[in-house]
Amino acid sequence: RKEVEQDPGPFNVPEGATVAFNCTYSNSASQSFFWYRQDCRKEPKLLMSVYSSGNEDGRFTAQLNRASQYISLLIRDSKLSDSATYLCVVKSSSGNTPLVFGKGTRLSVIA
Amino acid sequence: GAVVSQHPSRVICKSGTSVKIECRSLDFQATTMFWYRQFPKQSLMLMATSNEGSKATYEQGVEKDKFLINHASLTLSTLTVTSAHPEDSSFYICSAKETGTGDNSPLHFGNGTRLTVT
Numbered sequence: 001r002k003e004v005e006q007d008p009g010p011f012n013v014p015e016g017a018t019v020a021f022n023c024t025y026s027n028s029a030s031q032s033f034f035w036y037r038q039d040c041r042k043e044p045k046l047l048m049s050v051y052s053s054g055n056e057d058g059r060f061t062a063q064l065n066r067a068s069q070y071i072s073l074l075i076r077d078s079k080l081s082d083s084a085t086y087l088c089v090v091k092s093s094s095g096n097t098p099l100v101f102g103k104g105t106r107l108s109v110i111a
Numbered sequence: 112g113a114v115v116s117q118h119p120s121r122v123i124c125k126s127g128t129s130v131k132i133e134c135r136s137l138d139f140q141a142t143t144m145f146w147y148r149q150f151p152k153q154s155l156m157l158m159a160t161s162n163e164g165s166k167a168t169y170e171q172g173v174e175k176d177k178f179l180i181n182h183a184s185l186t187l188s189t190l191t192v193t194s195a196h197p198e199d200s201s202f203y204i205c206s207a208k209e210t211g212t213g214d215n216s217p218l219h220f221g222n223g224t225r226l227t228v229t
Contacts, residue, residue: 004154034217043204043220044155087154096143096160096208099218103154 003027004102006088012108017078021105023071023088032091033064035073037084038104044087047073078109114138115207117221124195124228131191132224134205140185141207145218146178149202158203161188185210195228202226 006023013019025033033050048055050062050071061074071088088102114137124130134144142163147155159180160168167180179191188207192199202225206218 008152041202041223041225043223045220046217049217098145098157098160099206100157101147101155103152 002102003100004088004090006102006105008103008105010106010108012110013078014110015078015080017109018074018076019078019107020075021073021086021088021107023073023102025069025071025088025090025100027090027092027100028069030069030090030092033062033071034089034091034099035060035062035071036087036089036101038087039084044089044101047086075107078107080109080111083107083109115205115219115221117205117224119224120222121225122227124226126196126228127194129191129193130195130226131189132203132205132226134188134190134207134221136186136207136209136219139207139209139219141188142185142210144182144188144205144207146180146188146190147204147206149204155204158190163188192226195226197228200226200228 004025035047036044037047038044048057050064054063059076063072085104085106087104089099116135118133144161146158148158149155157170158173161180161182163182169175182188202223204223205221208218
């Protein structure tokens with residue numbers, strides 16, 4: 001079983017739509033969770049951290065369910081510029097341990 | 112904000128030659144840097160963890176004699192792909208976390224190096 005699993009998509013949605021991505025992780029000892037965004041042939045960029053209580057940043061809402069080992073990202077009022085690959089990322093423990101990346105979910109927002 | 116400079120951004124080399132990729136933290140110190148590799152439509156896979164002043168820690172299946180890592184200062188780590196082959200063609204990305212910051216502090220990524228071995 002992969003450490004971080006995501007539906008690869010693609011998700012093709014019209015502008016203004018709401019879209020949700022899900023992710024599951026296998027290591028129950030995982031401590032930190034993130035969503036990154038990666039544009040084609042570019043490095044990943046941090047979109048937001050994910051906290052146990054859930055958190056929101058503008059049009060983006062992230063949720064974490066530790067019991068189910070499940071993370072979600074909700075994007076409201078999609079913009080064309082949201083088109084990218086969204087990477088679910090998990091850090092297994094504290095300290096200088098590396099990030100573990102999911103394969104990513106591709107989103108295309110269409111005019 | 113914190114910036115990681117990775118160079119070169121793109122390189123084409125012949126099979127059998129070596130390529131050095133530099134990863135430099137410009138305005139912060141990084142005791143630890145991570146080297147990832149990404150094949151098309153795949154996730155970023157960790158290759159090795161680079162530790163300043165000591166030997167790198169390699170992930171299973173990554174040959175340490177082929178992918179030489181040097182982290183001689185708190186702001187610079189280098190990855191040398193030795194005797195490159197076409198199957199080494201990939202997108203190599205380094206990342207660094209500022210020394211002394213908390214667990215939820217972000218990793219800062221370089222802009223990646225696209226290596227093509229002909």
